[in-house]
Amino acid sequence: MKARVRNPRVLIAIALAVAFVLIAGAYLFSDVIAEAWDLQTNLKVRICGNGVVDSEEVCDDGTINNDGAYASSTDIRRCNPDCESFGPYCGDGILQVRFGEQCDDGNNVNGDLCSESCQEEPPVPPRAIGSPPRGSVPQQPLPPGTIPSELLTKVVLQGKAYPNATVNILLDGQPFGTVLTDSNADFLFASTNVTPGTASFSFNAKDRYGTQSITTTDVFNVVQSAVTTVANIFLPPTMAVKPATVAPGGLILLSGQTVPNAHVVTAIDSSAASSSLAADADEAGDWALQVDTGSLDVGDHSAKAYFQISDLIKSGFGKSVSFTVGTAPSGSCGQPDMNGDGKVNLVDFSIFLLSWETSDAPADFNCDKTVNLADFSIMLFQWTG
Helix, strand or coil: CCCCCCCHHHHHHHHHHHHHHHHEEEEEEEHHHHHCCCCCCCCEEEEEEECCCCHHHHHCCCCCCCCCCCCHHHHHHECCCCCCCCCCCCCCCCCCCHCCCCCCCCCCCCCEECCCCCECCCCCCCCCCCCCCCCCCCCCCCCCCCCHHHHHHEEEEECCCCCCCCEEEEEEEEEEEEEEEECCEEEEEEEEEEECCEEEEEEEECCCCCCCCEEEEEEEEEEEEEEEEEEEEEECCCCCEECCCCCCCCCCEEEEEECCCCCCEEEECCHHHHHHEEECCCCCCCEECCCCHCCCCCCCEEEEEEEECCCCCCCCCCCCEEEEECCCCCCCCCCCCCCCCCCCCHHHHHHHCCCCCCCCHHHHCCCCCCCCCHHHHHHHHHHCC
């Protein structure tokens, strides 16, 4: 004979447990999707040493040839290790005495008093056989197996954070270095202490008010014996909210810091509402936005923001903040962290089930005097696992 479960509370607990698994799975999956949408789309990775002249590069002759060595003509000039200029060459209009140039008129043409090889015309009296060119400095050969410093693997990181802030840089989750931003919130960090291959760099900072930013992560390939430059690393705006609880129709103030004079776009609960919620940062990077909660439902809400300077220069969304729209007196509503351990997980869910469809205040998160699916949704929203 099959046993039957007759206790309605047990049936409700089982149903809620199943619903929890399904909703939590959907919630986590949607969070992954949201994070994917928030990824930066304007990150620029420039490889100096791959033989391809990328955007903002002047030249790139490949890892071996980007040594900035002297060239005897314009046609065979060598690129510098940073791919932003050429090394010295005959025909650059600069007299390179240490490389044996007697003249340099900016071309490689004979018959104009300076030959195609940067020698005076008519020729000067020959020097003694075996002697170095006048003014030249003998070049010392490198020890066997030595890699010239300009050919070392190097990473250059460029981006924006907050004015005069310290940006923390992590490599594969471990502290790697710090760099100070300037008054325009720009930073530049370079290091040769990297291993070629796939690398995960993360960045975070605090604004001048002590508010911690979100941690952004960029994964890219570090090319051996080349300069890998990653630009447009943008930390989103920081955000604080006051007050944390407001009566329906009341005003809340969202504020923080970002890139000076940037346009800050704020989203309440979803990006669909972001078009009408915007503010401009001042010259110090401070921004503030006053929000009328009259159009918001009673309950918990969240807000997050990104900055935009142009169509091509904008950040992803920053860390979200939470606030509550409600009329109940402070302290009369419960919190999803029911056991007060700083986490919202299965322990709190088990306690919550015991108050299902009652008016138990500790489990009544939205203060409507009934513990139901609305409170369950609030718990899921603040779920930490």
